[in-house]
Amino acid sequence: MTYPSDAGPTPVLSLKDVSKSFGAVRALRDVSLELFRGEVHALAGENGAGKSTLIKTLAGVHRPDAGQVLLDGEPVLFHGPGDARDAGIAVIYQEPTLFPDLSIAENIFMGRQPRRALGRIDHKATHSATLALMQRLGVELDPDRPARGLSIADQQIVEIAKALSFEARVLIMDEPTAALTGSEVARLFGVVRTLREQGAAVLFISHRLEEIFQICQRVTTLRDGAWIASEPIDGMTEDDLVRRMVGRDLDELYPKQDVRPGEVALSVRRLTREGVFTDVSFEVRHGEIVGLAGLVGAGRTEVARAVFGIDRWDAGEVEVQGRKLTNGAPSTAMASGLALVPEDRRAQGLVMDMSIERNIGLTGLRTTVKAGLVDRGAERSRSLDWAVKLQVKYARIADTVNTLSGGNQQKVVLAKWLATGPRVLIVDEPTRGIDVGTKAEVHRLLSELAADGVAVLMISSDLPEILGMADRVLVMHEGRLTAEIPRSEATEESVMAAATGRAAA
Amino acid sequence: MPESLTRAVRWDTVVGALLIVLLLLSFSTVDGFGNALNLSFLIGNTLPIALIALPMTLLVVSGEIDLSVASTAGLSGSVMGALWNQGMTIETIIPICLLLGVVCGLVNGLLVTRLGLPSLAVTIGTLAAYRGIAQIILGSDAVTDFPTQYLDFAAGRIGDTFIPQAFLPFVVLLAIAVVALHATPFGRSLFAIGANEEAARFAGIRVKRHKLILFTVTGLMASLTGIFWALHYASARYDNATGLELSVVAAVLLGGIDFDGGKGTLGGAIAGVFLLGALQNVMSLQDVSAQSQIVVTGVLLVLSVLGPRVARQISVARAGRRAASTPTSSLSSPS
Numbered sequence: 001m002t003y004p005s006d007a008g009p010t011p012v013l014s015l016k017d018v019s020k021s022f023g024a025v026r027a028l029r030d031v032s033l034e035l036f037r038g039e040v041h042a043l044a045g046e047n048g049a050g051k052s053t054l055i056k057t058l059a060g061v062h063r064p065d066a067g068q069v070l071l072d073g074e075p076v077l078f079h080g081p082g083d084a085r086d087a088g089i090a091v092i093y094q095e096p097t098l099f100p101d102l103s104i105a106e107n108i109f110m111g112r113q114p115r116r117a118l119g120r121i122d123h124k125a126t127h128s129a130t131l132a133l134m135q136r137l138g139v140e141l142d143p144d145r146p147a148r149g150l151s152i153a154d155q156q157i158v159e160i161a162k163a164l165s166f167e168a169r170v171l172i173m174d175e176p177t178a179a180l181t182g183s184e185v186a187r188l189f190g191v192v193r194t195l196r197e198q199g200a201a202v203l204f205i206s207h208r209l210e211e212i213f214q215i216c217q218r219v220t221t222l223r224d225g226a227w228i229a230s231e232p233i234d235g236m237t238e239d240d241l242v243r244r245m246v247g248r249d250l251d252e253l254y255p256k257q258d259v260r261p262g263e264v265a266l267s268v269r270r271l272t273r274e275g276v277f278t279d280v281s282f283e284v285r286h287g288e289i290v291g292l293a294g295l296v297g298a299g300r301t302e303v304a305r306a307v308f309g310i311d312r313w314d315a316g317e318v319e320v321q322g323r324k325l326t327n328g329a330p331s332t333a334m335a336s337g338l339a340l341v342p343e344d345r346r347a348q349g350l351v352m353d354m355s356i357e358r359n360i361g362l363t364g365l366r367t368t369v370k371a372g373l374v375d376r377g378a379e380r381s382r383s384l385d386w387a388v389k390l391q392v393k394y395a396r397i398a399d400t401v402n403t404l405s406g407g408n409q410q411k412v413v414l415a416k417w418l419a420t421g422p423r424v425l426i427v428d429e430p431t432r433g434i435d436v437g438t439k440a441e442v443h444r445l446l447s448e449l450a451a452d453g454v455a456v457l458m459i460s461s462d463l464p465e466i467l468g469m470a471d472r473v474l475v476m477h478e479g480r481l482t483a484e485i486p487r488s489e490a491t492e493e494s495v496m497a498a499a500t501g502r503a504a505a
Numbered sequence: 506m507p508e509s510l511t512r513a514v515r516w517d518t519v520v521g522a523l524l525i526v527l528l529l530l531s532f533s534t535v536d537g538f539g540n541a542l543n544l545s546f547l548i549g550n551t552l553p554i555a556l557i558a559l560p561m562t563l564l565v566v567s568g569e570i571d572l573s574v575a576s577t578a579g580l581s582g583s584v585m586g587a588l589w590n591q592g593m594t595i596e597t598i599i600p601i602c603l604l605l606g607v608v609c610g611l612v613n614g615l616l617v618t619r620l621g622l623p624s625l626a627v628t629i630g631t632l633a634a635y636r637g638i639a640q641i642i643l644g645s646d647a648v649t650d651f652p653t654q655y656l657d658f659a660a661g662r663i664g665d666t667f668i669p670q671a672f673l674p675f676v677v678l679l680a681i682a683v684v685a686l687h688a689t690p691f692g693r694s695l696f697a698i699g700a701n702e703e704a705a706r707f708a709g710i711r712v713k714r715h716k717l718i719l720f721t722v723t724g725l726m727a728s729l730t731g732i733f734w735a736l737h738y739a740s741a742r743y744d745n746a747t748g749l750e751l752s753v754v755a756a757v758l759l760g761g762i763d764f765d766g767g768k769g770t771l772g773g774a775i776a777g778v779f780l781l782g783a784l785q786n787v788m789s790l791q792d793v794s795a796q797s798q799i800v801v802t803g804v805l806l807v808l809s810v811l812g813p814r815v816a817r818q819i820s821v822a823r824a825g826r827r828a829a830s831t832p833t834s835s836l837s838s839p840s
Binding site: 308310330331333334340342347348349350351352353354358361362363365366369372373374416 | 684688689690693694696697700701703704705706707708709710711767768
């Protein structure tokens, strides 16, 4: 299968001069895009550039105000997602939504299972059809296994298999790699390549630029709802792409300052939570950024939760600035100067229906108090102060956080915790799913905090981020700390070796 | 639609406005509504619902519910009657009954917070259990001979006005509840817990302790209501206040407290209580049959769950557009 030339065949799916407005907001302005058979096409742009609106237009969720959607060169009008699906367009989202209690096969054929006489479901046919799909994708998943307990990576495979079962010719993958580990990404890319060779057109969205260069042949860039460029990846550099996306040269992505570490700020000794992590000991000093790497499920997040007091530990102890923490008590951890920016901002970091002001205010309910009542003036100025410092983009401080983009929501979570004036800051996947511009801002912020003497423990699945920001890298594998690597010796190879358990042997 | 108009779409405001409209209409068109006796009946009959609605609002805001309140009230009245029959003084009995309410609430709270059981199930269970104990204690007796000064207080009015004497303590409790929910860190935490318990925990809020306190206070208020009920109607029976929990929940939901937690105002809840109370009063004056009254209450309950959602969806949609419109505010509006 070859990549089509300009004079080549008609695109499977294309957008021509499409515009879409919501009220006064023009989310898309005269955007064009052509997807050909057998290509993986990247859609690049910062948060708010219009990528989601474009995807939803292709998927039949939105109808364009102006311009056309063309299928095999013919204008089509999708009345809903069902129309788009019937036309062979499938969207794979970052976090799949499967029925946990149904098997993989049942999930794939939900509502349209092969039937036997009297309308009974033909389980054998469902099973073998699923097996055939898995073989086409080149993966091994048991069709009878329930969806519960599948990793996000496996769930995505199930979604892709489901798309194939609909004879999808166009696959739209919306940040499919955001929650995957390195080896899972590699497997997903294997599947994507197989699909491409079978003639599918893939539209691929990712905030990780290196992935775009790895898997895609062409890239279309959007900025502020406008089409910027569609071009082959060959011959482009990451800097070129970033410039297209942000419209200017980007500041350094990993602005790590050199800091001389001070006293021990966080000391974790022989911490154990049965069945989750075992005998974990480490220290973080004032001014230091310590990276905590490992595969998803290695126990990194669980250690952070236990240290902060969300979960109880079974053995060991935690000290913050020489003060022993109470087991299972976030409030005493906070009082000792510890803050945790959790990995899931929507479920753990924010109350989505609450205002920006009150979300930031939640961590200050003990301090912004006058005569036992919430001091609303103090609360507002505290929230405004931090929202401005972190350059959160919002209309009003009283707007609910669910009106903000992902990157700005993450800034609100950071604001909420920085407002407590922490001396030890644990950040869990601080830049997951946010655009490259905001990512650089978050990194600069962490670096400045460390320079001010804050001890930072940074959990991240983004290896370049760990290598770029950490003074030391701790690596966990299957619930144990397997390596401690100084910045000078930390490479993708050395960290991955420890994360996969190869160095431990 | 102009923004000032859409921003005003808040369900508690709607309920408050409905209450005022209903009162004005009733004063001018319903015979017998405006006289002092009827008004004092209206308030007196609504007070038990209003008293329990105070803690119930806080509970529902935090994402929990207590359906055992009416049974706790009944149990409290029952114990009051039994101890009175034993010859104890009322001054000793009342603290005992209040303490009993605390215990009832504590049991609910511990079952919910320590064992992690859903409060709906737990309190349906204790609804039956507390009522059963009430019956065991007092049987089918009715105790009516409480001291006159207490009976007078619970049934009497302030001077020549239509306002029941018991309304004043209620106003004090209402003020305390409003401040607790809307102005203290405790209340702010309840909204966070109800909207996203996980995020509240990550913010260092002691979720279980907050809930335990709420269940305990609810038990206390339910038993206070039980005492008031027995004195107001001059009758302590095991089946006092039966079914009151439904009126309370209906009124609180009607007042715009989200059943899923995290949203609502106490003002709305109390407006809901008195709207329901006034409506029932008017329907009785108009000789609407009891069955029809139940139908009206039921329809209102469904509307009350629907109304706030519609109102909120409108304002969320507006807020979303507003926020999204700022980065491109230089662009002209298409309209």
